[in-house]
Amino acid sequence: MNFEFADELLAVRDGARSFLAKNAPTTAVRRVLEGEAPYDAATWRAIGELGWLGAAIPEELGGSGLGHEGLCVLAEEIGAAVAAIPFSSACMAAEAILLAGDAEQQRALLPGLATGETIFCLALAEGPGNPHPRAVKAAVRGGRLTGTKWPVADGGIADRAVVVARDADGGIGLFLVELAGPGVTRTALDSLDPTRNQARLDFAGAPAVPLPAARGWAAVEAVLERSAVPIAFEQIGGARACLDMARDFAMERHAFGRPIASFQAIKHKLVDIYVANELARSNCTYAAWALGADAPDLSTAAAAARVSATEAFHLASKENIQVHGGMGFTWAADCHLYYRRAKLLSLMLGGAPWWKDRLVTRLELTNAEQGA
Amino acid sequence: MDFADTPGEAEFRAEAAAFLEKHAEPLTGANAVIRGRLPDDELLRRAREWQVLKAEAGFAAITWAPEHGGRGGTPMEQVIYAQEEARFAVPRGVYEIGLGMCVPTVITHGTPDQHARHVAPAVRGEEIWCQLFSEPAAGSDVAGLRTRAVRDGEDWVINGQKIWTSGAHYADWGLLLARTDPNAAKHAGLTMFVIPMRAPGVEVRRIKQIAGTSNFNEVFFTDLRIPDSARVGAVGAGWKVGLTTLMNERLTVGGSVGTDFDEIFALARDLETEDGTPAIRNPAVRERLAEWYVRSRGLKYTRFRTITRLSRGQTPGPESSIGKLVTASKMQEIASFALDLQGAAGVVMDRAVAPMQALFQETLLSAPGHRIAGGTDEIMRNIIAERVLGLPGDVRVDRDRPFSEIPAGKR
Numbered sequence: 001m002n003f004e005f006a007d008e009l010l011a012v013r014d015g016a017r018s019f020l021a022k023n024a025p026t027t028a029v030r031r032v033l034e035g036e037a038p039y040d041a042a043t044w045r046a047i048g049e050l051g052w053l054g055a056a057i058p059e060e061l062g063g064s065g066l067g068h069e070g071l072c073v074l075a076e077e078i079g080a081a082v083a084a085i086p087f088s089s090a091c092m093a094a095e096a097i098l099l100a101g102d103a104e105q106q107r108a109l110l111p112g113l114a115t116g117e118t119i120f121c122l123a124l125a126e127g128p129g130n131p132h133p134r135a136v137k138a139a140v141r142g143g144r145l146t147g148t149k150w151p152v153a154d155g156g157i158a159d160r161a162v163v164v165a166r167d168a169d170g171g172i173g174l175f176l177v178e179l180a181g182p183g184v185t186r187t188a189l190d191s192l193d194p195t196r197n198q199a200r201l202d203f204a205g206a207p208a209v210p211l212p213a214a215r216g217w218a219a220v221e222a223v224l225e226r227s228a229v230p231i232a233f234e235q236i237g238g239a240r241a242c243l244d245m246a247r248d249f250a251m252e253r254h255a256f257g258r259p260i261a262s263f264q265a266i267k268h269k270l271v272d273i274y275v276a277n278e279l280a281r282s283n284c285t286y287a288a289w290a291l292g293a294d295a296p297d298l299s300t301a302a303a304a305a306r307v308s309a310t311e312a313f314h315l316a317s318k319e320n321i322q323v324h325g326g327m328g329f330t331w332a333a334d335c336h337l338y339y340r341r342a343k344l345l346s347l348m349l350g351g352a353p354w355w356k357d358r359l360v361t362r363l364e365l366t367n368a369e370q371g372a
Numbered sequence: 373m374d375f376a377d378t379p380g381e382a383e384f385r386a387e388a389a390a391f392l393e394k395h396a397e398p399l400t401g402a403n404a405v406i407r408g409r410l411p412d413d414e415l416l417r418r419a420r421e422w423q424v425l426k427a428e429a430g431f432a433a434i435t436w437a438p439e440h441g442g443r444g445g446t447p448m449e450q451v452i453y454a455q456e457e458a459r460f461a462v463p464r465g466v467y468e469i470g471l472g473m474c475v476p477t478v479i480t481h482g483t484p485d486q487h488a489r490h491v492a493p494a495v496r497g498e499e500i501w502c503q504l505f506s507e508p509a510a511g512s513d514v515a516g517l518r519t520r521a522v523r524d525g526e527d528w529v530i531n532g533q534k535i536w537t538s539g540a541h542y543a544d545w546g547l548l549l550a551r552t553d554p555n556a557a558k559h560a561g562l563t564m565f566v567i568p569m570r571a572p573g574v575e576v577r578r579i580k581q582i583a584g585t586s587n588f589n590e591v592f593f594t595d596l597r598i599p600d601s602a603r604v605g606a607v608g609a610g611w612k613v614g615l616t617t618l619m620n621e622r623l624t625v626g627g628s629v630g631t632d633f634d635e636i637f638a639l640a641r642d643l644e645t646e647d648g649t650p651a652i653r654n655p656a657v658r659e660r661l662a663e664w665y666v667r668s669r670g671l672k673y674t675r676f677r678t679i680t681r682l683s684r685g686q687t688p689g690p691e692s693s694i695g696k697l698v699t700a701s702k703m704q705e706i707a708s709f710a711l712d713l714q715g716a717a718g719v720v721m722d723r724a725v726a727p728m729q730a731l732f733q734e735t736l737l738s739a740p741g742h743r744i745a746g747g748t749d750e751i752m753r754n755i756i757a758e759r760v761l762g763l764p765g766d767v768r769v770d771r772d773r774p775f776s777e778i779p780a781g782k783r
Binding site: 247250258259264267272274283292304353355 | 374662683758761762
């Protein structure tokens with residue numbers, strides 16, 4: 001039994017942690033929060049140069065070849081830093097291009113994605129609701145895309161979008177669109193988490209190139225599942241940071257003549273966060289292995305990681321505010337950065353109830369197969 | 373990452389599996405339900421036979437040193453044996469307290485004479501032990517115990533009462549924590565003893581629990597006289613000696629079983645609801661199933677993390693402390709929800725008609741005990757808060773006061 005990341009990946013993780021602590025403090029996140037910058041470009045450039053964005057991309061396609069487990073340990077640190085960068089969008093686009101792009105597209109697109117020179121987004125939703133093929137109305141006819149996608153995470157800052165749309169036969173496929181090209185109108189949307197861009201993309205005959213190697217709704221689901229794993233690591237990174245913040249605050253804050261960390265109401269609350277974080281970390285670790293190994297139970301493992309990481313970050317981010325008391329409710333304290341990010345990450349791939357239902361569906365399928 | 377054994381581990385696993393396949397019945401749905409429902413004399417007979425086989429094959433005390441009749445094996449080998457044994461229907465619950473808690477305490481803190489007298493018969497299954505710590509007025513606050521041991525020449529005379537003592541009604545020996553100096557501070561006035569459970573002056577009364585079964589007892593001591601050679605560790609060192617036992621208890625209790633995800637998943641698939649579809653089609657049911665699945669798997673993979681450390685020869689990390697806390701309340705929630713699915717029939721405990729031979733009903737009644745035994749949920753949270761998260765201990769009003777001056781309360 002060796003259920004732990006390899007030593008070199010743990011070293012990568014530790015390096016990432018100290019790099020982000022020094023170079024991506026929450027003061028940088030706050031510049032984006034205040035609208036002074038659309039994203040933290042300096043951090044984005046730096047992690048691109050360090051090869052983090054291309055962790056799961058093979059070296060011959062411009063990646064750093066660390067593998068999916070490597071991507072996951074880095075994602076945890078990015079989540080802990082609540083970095084204001086389009087990282088999760090890059091994860092989703094990379095999975096889409098690796099899955100559905102042909103060899104030439106992969107050679108053309110992935111090196112730019114890996115360095116961060118090209119910012120990608122995934123355009124799936126068309127208004128309220130969780131992912132469902134019925135909701136996909138956008139369509140491509142004669143190489144031109146028409147339709148409206150919203151919200152699109154990082155849609156306002158991306159250079160290119162991977163768009164889920166219907167082809168001439170009415171089937172669902174993935175298409176690549178240059179967002180600076182003709183027929184694209186971008187409208188910024190106010191967001192619960194202003195540190196991550198949200199936009200509405202209107203396509204009126206925009207040139208769209210199919211990613212031909214995988215088609216149908218199953219391809220979309222595969223992209224969502226595969227990106228759910230690194231994003232779950234972003235979530236447990238955020239949850240870990242919340243527990244650290246809450247603990248440190250409770251140790252220093254005195255009330256009734258003693259540190260509030262000595263009251264059982266606070267101690268037990270922090271333990272409940274710790275327990276949720278550890279359960280999520282264990283589920284996520286298994287999913288990281290399943291993703292790296294392309295295990296047959298990847299769908300189940302990804303959904304379990306997603307569900308437990310969402311629960312953990314939700315709990316940790318809201319109770320971190322509670323432990324901080326009135327200070328936690330202020331703009332000045334960092335608590336709300338995590339509270340906002342927790343909700344953003346929990347929604348961007350479909351909400352928790354949707355993933356719970358998928359998880360049980362997967363378990364039913366596995367059970368039926370085993371019974372057959 | 374990989375989930376494979378090292379070559380040495382694989383060899384040990386094969387040896388354990390071969391032993392079990394030769395001597396034990398594989399676990400099936402039918403014989404799983406029978407566990408814990410045998411009459412005492414039948415359970416004791418079967419447990420004794422099984423213990424003898426284990427001892428002869430070298431699986432009775434895997435991590436103990438050879439000079440104590442052990443195998444000199446690693447904690448990882450203990451884990452592997454437990455994993456393998458879990459696939460078989462073998463009698464459990466009789467020797468665990470002795471071999472898991474009491475005798476290791478004697479080995480760690482006892483004299484060579486005590487080792488010679490007690491260790492070998494325990495390993496061979498000839499003697500059964502119980503643990504005599506908790507008292508009516510000393511539950512979570514074990515150090516508040518009042519059973520007195522008074523020095524009388526070369527002897528000690530014991531008076532008082534213990535409670536929640538598993539197996540006291542058939543135990544041969546008890547590991548007793550008693551107060552030897554009421555004028556010392558609470559934790560400083562305690563001393564550990566080994567006492568013969570069948571001596572005059574020991575009276576055992578069984579406690580009927582809410583599930584109707586009687587695993588626990590009250591034990592009364594009236595002028596029980598034992599020699600000083602029965603003392604384990606120094607006079608006044610009882611608390612430190614007892615911590616060895618309690619740490620082992622939490623490991624033992626953490627492995628307890630009850631209804632878990634697999635059982636509620638099976639019920640939800642099989643049980644037809646009022647609208648003619650299986651319960652699992654209901655979104656509210658699916659949401660709960662998903663939540664229990666991720667907790668159940670989260671614990672499983674947390675154990676994988678612990679096992680990884682053991683396999684590398686390291687001590688378990690802090691994550692290993694969450695098991696009992698999560699397991700006990702999950703078990704209770706699952707049992708309660710399973711009954712909700714059955715509507716009014718959820719109250720029916722008749723094994724002939726209740727799903728899974730009333731396993732959920734029985735678990736509903738036994739689960740509260742799991743949230744209390746071996747450290748309540750609240751004590752477990754305190755322990756994790758203080759030892760894992762490094763938070764301050766509680767403000768103590770009883771510290772550094774003579775025990776005799778601490779207010780006692782009415783219950």
